[in-house]
Amino acid sequence: MKSVLIHIKSSGFFLKVILPSILAVILFILSFFIFIVPSVEDKLIEQKREMIRELVYSTWSIIQQYHKEETTAQLTKEEAQQKVIQEIKQIRYGHLMDDYFWITDKQPVMVMHPFRPDLTGKSLLDYKDTHDKKIFVESVSIVNEKGEGYLDYMWQSKTDSYR
Secondary structure, eight states, X not given: OHHHHHHHHHHHHIIIIIHHHHHHHHHHHHHIIIIIHHHXXXXXXXXXXXXXXXXXXHHHHHHHHHHHHHHTTSSOHHHHHHHHHHHXXXXXXXXXXXXXXXXXXXXXXXXXXXXXXXXXXXXXXXXXXXXXXXXXXXXXXXXXXXXXXXXXXXXOOTTSOOO
């Protein structure tokens, strides 16, 4: 009889104290992953986009400078283009300084990629990322339609093998 009484008291304690505590913790964890994490991710993505936008403006200033030197006959068009390519090839940004720019034309043909020189001069019409997205074709479409924009894509890291 004594053990039954303890069992009844402990189940009341469980229902009144332990279960609500467990449910509160589960509710907190769920709300954290459903609301807070996506909000933080969205904020980080927007910050990265803003950083990239500012870096693109800086890169445009490099292009404009060499274009000015071309139009004032200080450089030939080919010399100006090569200087732009060499400067942009060296630009690194991001937390680990492992993000970079590449240059394509609107065909799309790769003009310069700092880590994939094998793509230079090649058509990228059929090039797909690891999720079968034609990233260069879509990039050209964004530029043609909007003048600028962002494209989410997958790209191998420097440590991954190239396909």
